[in-house]
């Protein structure tokens with residue numbers, strides 16, 4: 001019988017840096033980026049998303065795969081790449097609001113359908129909805 005090395009069937013983990021946990025300016029959390037690009041849902045700042053996307057693109061990931069991993073959109077990834085991964089490229093993406101329904105349970109569901117991390121406003125809306133349901137048995141807002 002052949003022994004199987006633990007983790008042998010797993011794809012190799014991707015590392016951003018093996019020596020540092022932040023970039024010199026402390027704008028980027030390498031640990032968060034590393035978690036995200038290895039498929040562990042992790043909230044990233046826009047600058048971190050840009051760095052993560054560039055990292056994954058260099059390893060041959062498609063814009064669709066990158067968008068799913070970092071919680072962004074296909075169009076953002078292709079735009080960032082077209083602009084050479086410069087930080088000016090990220091000014092065009094509104095922070096945390098890529099849907100008019102953001103901040104509502106509907107917006108939260110849309111993030112999930114796009115297989116991306118919900119933005120903070122949608123997470124809060126969904127948490128409020130869950131809390132209301134636990135407290136009242138209904139997801140409808142309490143009558144004012």
Ligand SMILES: [Zn+2]
Nearest residue numbers: 102107119122
């Ligand atoms: Zn949202």
